[in-house]
Amino acid sequence: MEKVFRTESPEETQTLGEKLGKTLQSGDVIALIGALGTGKTCLTQGIARGVGLAPDEVVSSPSYILINEYNGKIPIYHIDLYRLESATEIAELGLSEYIEGYGICIIEWAERMAEGLPDTCIKIHITWEDENTRYIKIQHPKV
DSSP states (O other): OEEEEEESSHHHHHHHHHHHHTTOOTTOEEEEEEOTTSSHHHHHHHHHHHHTOOTTSOOOOOTTTSEEEEESSSEEEEEEOTTOOSHHHHHHTTTHHHHTSSSEEEEETGGGGGGGSOTTOEEEEEEESSSSOEEEEEEOTTO
């Protein structure tokens, strides 16, 4: 199933993420695809709240450390592949342990590991129209 949403602010993007987060289950993989600055981390913040992460816990992009782990009702593994340039570098991370594990994986720049994504992953393409307006296309194979 595929749905397209339009958000008009970072708060609306987070609210959409929170609604999605409330539907996720252990083992789900979210593949976030979009240009720099489209709101991947903003959406992730909402998803984390929906999964049960405390409102005061900071969710930030792990661009330099590559993986952040959060303890919601289900563990959340927030992975950012922005700084990785080759399939070899991505393979060396050992992401299969996260992708095939108990938690929820949220992968920013997921197109960089397209072959390594499970068939059941939820693909989210984010594009922007202007400074605040985003189009968020969610492809959910389970629905």
